[in-house]
Amino acid sequence: MxxxxxxxxxxxxxxxxxxxxxxxxxxxxxxxxxxxxxxxxxxxxxxxxxxxxxxxxxxxxxxxxxxxxxxxxxxxxxxxxxxxxxxxxxxxxxxxxxxxxxxxxxxxxxxxxxxxxxxxxxxxxxxxxxxxxxxxxxxxxxxxxxxxxxxxxxxxPISKGQKGRLGETGEGESARGVMPPAPQRCRVCYEWVQDKDDALCCFQPGCTLTAHILCLAKLFLLKEPQSLIPVEGLCPSCGHSVLWGDLIRYRNGCYGDLEEIPSSQAHWVDELHRSSD
Structure with missing residues (x-):
């Protein structure tokens, strides 16, 4: 296989x-x-x-x-x-x-x-x-x-087409009259997200999350203020636990191999802290 x-x-x-x-x-x-x-x-x-x-x-x-x-x-x-x-x-x-x-x-x-x-x-x-x-x-x-x-x-190969809800339109779409997506508010700070390069969206089906990268990173790092890169966190829109790296991959156009973290699994950040004690 x-x-x-x-x-x-x-x-x-x-x-x-x-x-x-x-x-x-x-x-x-x-x-x-x-x-x-x-x-x-x-x-x-x-x-x-x-x-x-x-x-x-x-x-x-x-x-x-x-x-x-x-x-x-x-x-x-x-x-x-x-x-x-x-x-x-x-x-x-x-x-x-x-x-x-x-x-x-x-x-x-x-x-x-x-x-x-x-x-x-x-x-x-x-x-x-x-x-x-x-x-x-x-x-x-x-x-x-x-x-x-x-x-x-x-x-x-990464699937062709749109890259996330704030992503780029596919080749030739503008010629067919497709309007660019309207600005959306960040789910964390509630300010307008003007630049798609500064936004993350959740890959969970039906989730409407849009958030500034830094806002979402700070939210994920509330329990780890000493760290710069999150491991995972709860989506503030749908509540699912997701890997930070998967959110970045989704932003870059990857739609496969992205999964919700099983709720029965131990909290990884706590596990990392315990292993370092």
Whole structure:
């Protein structure tokens, strides 16, 4: 079974199966994992990286996806590649000589998913090849809002058309006489939302939420005044609990893979506080 994800930005780990280079790994960024592994195994002339060219075949073992944009994913990629240069990972111990690169970078990943800013993103850790799976250390489990998934994933183009209620009209709509959307009031401060680039809408069916990005962020962070980026919060219009990262993805035109948080699940922010005590 292959899961399709809209607005895909992922950071993956490759494992070399060539007996001559077996055990080597490679970390990279992609918007299309199926195409990217073909490029790596095809060599430089097929678009693969020079570090992997001529050393294959490679297996794409796992991938972290759910980043709001390519910049966030590329920063994650760089830190995973250079854990001892990143100022956010100074607490990660050096790799012991007897530890494999694969196990070491899996340990680094475990640390990364628990530190800011990545611990506040709606990320998914997906094992693409079951035979490579490792259990993460008990004390370094990802936050509860980051699911552990299994199986292949396919990038799906973002649906064409309107982008949210305050979004852009589709190509050619103005020529057919479609009027631009009227300004709406922010559900938090009740001031007019004049700029669609400064607005968020809820993706829940029937919800009419429109809010300034900063207003909604402050509302979500009432219990975490020391933080800059919310993890999740209750929509002030429909009352559903939603991930901040999913609201950003919806604003950017992604309509798939956006779900309400199960009410039975423990509050993730409280869980993060408890784990840091």
């Amino acid at each position: 292959v899961v399709e994800v809209e607005g895909f930005y992922g950071v993956y780990l490759l494992f070399c199966t060539n007996p001559k280079y077996k055990g080597r790994i490679y970390i990279g960024f992609t918007v299309n994992p199926e195409r990217r592994i073909q490029q790596h195994n095809g060599g430089k002339h097929k678009g693969g990286a020079w570090k992997t060219s001529g050393r294959g075949p490679w297996d794409m073992v796992l991938i972290v996806h759910g980043f709001p944009n390519d910049i966030a994913a590329l920063r994650f990629e760089w830190a995973w590649q250079h854990p001892h240069v990143s100022r956010r990972l100074t607490h990660v111990p050096r790799k012991p000589k007897k530890q494999s690169s694969f196990d070491f970078h899996l340990l680094v990943l475990s640390h990364m998913l628990r530190v800011a800013p990545w611990n506040r993103l709606p990320l998914t850790l997906r094992w693409l090849r079951q035979e490579y799976r490792r259990e993460l250390p008990l004390l370094l489990q990802p936050p509860l809002h980051m699911p552990l998934a299994f199986g292949q994933v396919r990038a799906r």
